[in-house]
């Protein structure tokens with residue numbers, strides 16, 4: 001049995017953030033969440049490169065079906081084989097990783113509110129590429145991160161939508177603006193990487209009325 005991948009949206013930009021991520025490698029009990037798993041390429045990398053210690057875990061969320069929101073996916077790419085490839089690719093990687101895999105089939109906006117707060121060391125946001133959904137994923141994922149946890153936003157540079165307000169950058173910039181004081185920006189390129197640092201510092205100052 002060998003790994004079966006049709007597309008590689010993962011490795012071309014991995015080097016942007018890999019040095020920061022490598023610091024997590026082999027951490028006992030490491031917990032990673034990914035939103036958007038497709039064929040499992042990023043999941044396999046997490047299992048091979050980071051989730052090598054006992055007690056570690058990977059949670060993968062993906063509907064593995066075309067929804068009306070997925071205007072940037074050709075249906076034939078998705079429905080026929082992406083989920084079965086995910087299953088066989090992760091099964092292969094799990095032969096060499098002690099991690100537990102939790103696969104959750106469904107849209108992130110329904111699944112993320114059900115997960116326990118403060119439970120992940122690293123969250124990859126790589127699901128829907130439409131700005132409203134990216135924004136929702138970032139806000140919902142934030143609650144799930146441990147203090148000092150890393151939030152990894154893929155596709156900051158994705159620009160396939162003609163209308164700029166549909167592309168992920170608007171959502172990521174909006175999130176960064178609203179949560180300033182709560183994070184340390186580690187990288188901003190095609191990928192964005194943040195560390196959750198605190199509670200926002202001083203409370204906002206109210207204008208006199």
Ligand SMILES: C[S@@+](CC[C@H](N)C(=O)[O-])C[C@H]1O[C@@H](n2cnc3c(N)ncnc32)[C@H](O)[C@@H]1O
Pocket residue numbers: 009010034035036037038039040041042043061062063064065070082106107108109126127128129133
């Ligand atoms: C670019 S692919 C993910 C690639 C994967 N992370 C990798 O590197 O191999 C995007 C995935 O997001 C999924 N997706 C789209 N909308 C989603 C949503 N609302 N919730 C969760 N996943 C979603 C799609 O089904 C697709 O499999």
